[in-house]
Amino acid sequence: MVFVFSDNEKIAIEMLAKAVEISRELGSKPSAVVLGRDGQEKARKLVAAGASVVYLAGQDMDEIKAEEGSEILHSICKEVDPPLIMIGSTKTGKEIAPRLASLLDAGLSTDSRKLYVRDGSIVTERIVYSGNGVATERFASKPAIVTVQAKTYDPLPPDDSRGGEIVTKDIAPREYGSKILKVESMVSEGANVEDAQIIVSCGRGFKSSQDLKLIEDLAKSLKGYTLGCSRPIAADLKWLSEDHWIGLSGHKVKPKLYVACGISGQIQHVAGMRDSGIIVAINKDENAPIFKVVDYGIVGDLYTVIPKLVQAINEKA
């Protein structure tokens, strides 16, 4: 039984497509685990997406605590003995997967981009050194555990006529010294940088949040835009919501055109946008690392350059 788990339903469905494929090779079956409330409904979707069996557990949990989530998965794994466990790379997935790996004495490779079987061993590839390299890793453990980011695999078309078994598990995790006091949903501005074709991004070169007006002007002149930003703009200054955050710890994007304004181009930012079609930067520091990774760059004060550029683009269009 190849196992799939994510608190994010979309990633679970995407991973199932891969699980279906790789279970054939392993002579196994694709299955999924759903933790928390409303499991039945979610389980049916996962069956339609390819799961042969869906386990429901922790039905009374409002929030998944890592200690409890990993304990429940551990207990199901002990019974089912999966060769491979795929966990969605959300924050929740990323705090559960390593704890589960430790309970199972198993290997874990995070943010796996490729997964295959070679000579009976499970092999995976992942990005290392902030985008400077791709590592090939071979598992010497059973199970092998990977975490998988959104959009790594294309989902199978949902098939509501597929049959699958839904199994409810009553597993009461132990008491831990930790508890969740409060959960607050973050305001999202609904930016979808991952699907965007044109992204105009801002960094700490902007002096105040009001000045982001400038970048909106530029974005508009480029048509069909989405606003992106560096980590400090979302995480420290909170000028934009985190769905705009691009980089190693943020979203990975590959638009046709990426314009970085007032962004220094530290490798952790570049890791998120290095696959873009054309990369443009505006920065007043000629030695900013961003200029090493661009197709076109303008050295200058963005407060002067952006209005001029908007005009030049409008004249072209």
Added chain:
Amino acid sequence: MNIVVCAKQVVDVGEIKVNPSTGKPVLEGIPKKISDIDKNAAEEAIRIKEKLKGKVTVITVGSEDARERIKEILAMGADDAVLIVPPEGADYHVISNLIAKAIKDMGQVDLVLCGEASIDMFSGQMGPRIAGAMDIPQLSYAFKIDAEAEKITAERNMGDKRVVSESTYPVLLTVTKEINVPRLPSLMQILGSAAKPIKVLKAPDMNVPDLAPKVVLEDVKGLAMNRKNLIFKDDLDQAVKDLAENLSKDGALG
């Protein structure tokens, strides 16, 4: 309060180049440093010690030359350090078990702090693995911590959610880059750090039963970026024209 900070020596990833003939990233000769967020973890540990009294121990698993880098954290205010030299090919399974064992051997430890992720591998594995191996609670992605004598509260960035959690001790926390700004030690502190003890342990002497990796690193290929690198400067009116012209030629203006 006995606090452990896990800190890793890494190559400065911003300096890595890909060797065009081998296609591999060149790691030799690249400057090494303490992984960025581990300094935030150290800063937080030292602040908690300043508030609640106690001791801060740095644990690092790495080569002997990590000693020089560890001194930076001792200079910031940590009291002592343990440097564990791992066996060849050690993976997260092996290293987390070594760290968990070293902590256990220290006696009573109340709080373990890790970075949310290391800058070279960016796995975010080590913290939760150590917590699992020690069978203690974990609070990850903390961007604000309030430590009191009997319990600790953390505000955590869980992506689309902010979660406030609390825990009794012992507990492991992983912290984000936003939690604080690590202090720069004074010259006196830097000089003083030379006298602080660094205990070196070799993995085979530590009585950890399973030192075989579960994940074998087979190969690392370099990912080079090839870009046009046309930079316009000085005459900004000309520069924006040149840029617009090029974008138009590339068909990027719609």
